[in-house]
Amino acid sequence: MFQAILIEKDGERATPRLATLDKTALPDGDVTVRISHSTLNYKDGLAITGKGPIIRSFPMVPGVDFAGVVEESSNSRFKVGDAVLLNGFGVGESHWGGLSEYARVKGDWLIALPKGLSPARAMALGTAGYTAMLCVMALERQGVTPDKGEIIVTGAGGGVGGVAVLLLSRLGFDVAASTGRVEESEYLMGLGAKWIIDRKVLSEPGRPLQSARWAGAVDSVGSHTLANVCASMKDDGVVTACGLAQGLDFRTTVAPFILRGVTLVGINSVYRSLADRTTAWERLAREIDFGKLDGMTRVIPLDQVIAAAGDLLAGKVRGRIVVETGVHS
Template sequence: MATFKAIRIDKADKGTTAALTQFDEAELMDGDVTVRVAWSTLNYKDGLALTGKAPVVRRFPMIAGIDFAGTVEQSSHPAWKSGDQVICTGWGMGETHLGGYAEKARVKGDWLVGLPDGLSAREAMAIGTAGFTAMLSVLALEKQGVTPQSGPVVVTGAAGGVGSVATSVLAKLGYHVIASTGRAAEADYLRHLGAAEVIDRNELSGAAKPLAKERWAGGVDSVGSTTLANVLSMTKYGGAIAACGLAAGMDLPGSVAPFILRGVSLLGIDSVMCPLTARKAAWARLAQDLDRPKLSEITHEIGFEQVMEMAPQILAGRIRGRLVVKIS
């Protein structure tokens, strides 16, 4: 039986180990579509899994990687045939199902989305789970009625993967974007993406007041914890915040005051088990609304062999924009 290159995570006496190695095709999990993987990305969750900093992986051995783009090799699913270009994100890949850091993947056909017209596989993974999550957040804000006319919107963790795409998309749609970052050196980068203002994350890092001065009509938060509590306390009457990350923690040390006194909405964004209809809508909008030249500018390509060394960097907040991984 054939083997292929993959980043394999195994259980160890203390924690886990991860290494680029050969993986036996016979060990691939059940699925009705086999894909030759061309590109993947390095996301925050991938960093947690590869370093063992959090219990992301729930079965062993595991192939890391929560997303991929590639070409269908074999399919018994009615929607897909050999040669189709596809994208897969979420669904427990890299956690409970063998993931995308491999030259080959086998998944359920219902998990796949066709590559949108005009979008290359590399561009799709330059967007990746982070960009997909950012677009789900934008769609949620629109559904809640937050428009450019509603007032400014804030993006936290703005220089990261989710934040960079959210900033770019919201700016292109006409929103006045306030980008929050802990890296002052990234101010010019964020303004180039379209941010109208750049603020220091320290403005959102102190203990949150039940209600603070109203500053924005909406926002996309990938940080969580105290940052999200402060963002909510500063949201205008009737505004909404899309919460999609936990870089600073899973807690929410805030108050119900924004919800019951200002009618603020907290919109939960899940990109893992997101229904297929929402996935298709998000990818269609990404193909339409994301500035391709800017996507190229925020994207850095790394080889398969560099994934392990870059994982700690993304956890430390040292990665700007998106890292796309060339698999094969």
């Protein structure tokens, strides 16, 4: 028997609870993992609270990330005792996920836990940190370097934004952090931001072409914020888009793209090649300032997840939440 957050649907209403389940209930897969740590991402918050159409089948164990140790395997890539992690591939959406003491998945979805990265710190990074690194890698591929100018990170108080600030500043970029919680300025400056921008400056409709300031951007917000960021890019600037906290809409014009040569790069963190995943996670293990990562992380037990999901969507959470799946309050 094991414990997991289980979301069940009765009619039109989906309800989450901490459930005790038999291991025979686990879905199909060729690797069974005893999970030690998971995390709480924005997508998990939407799934647990029912405020977003994340879950594709019920009942569902949410959690798009986990780290743990292989307990059973018929996959040639992994043996019993291997330390592994997983994010993406529809786990926590269409396949039972990581907010649980056990998971059974396809071994092809797993990667080995990088050397020097503990399961707890891997989940302090989680999909948010992995996505931030994919954004950084995309900026690098497009030729954005510290000498090209300033970088703006929107939604900087969240998981993706916070790790992006941490990574970019450590790589030598001058970073501006946009947030709706200006009271968190000291926290963001501690992560490496040089400037704090109130999100109100970006969150309303703006002119199609604005003063050119940014050489690059990491946007996890979407909607008017993304449109305003694109409109204020320098010539040949690069914007990476990975989220929709403000909305799915994107009301802009072609002006930044044809008059300034701006590039907009979409970041899909769910389905990526094994090579991209491995590269991103190995770079995270090498390049993250773990002291600062620890400082932006809060650890909770599994039985506090449902309440924390509500706080996350209410904007009451800064940084990262790690879930110790085998611990209960």
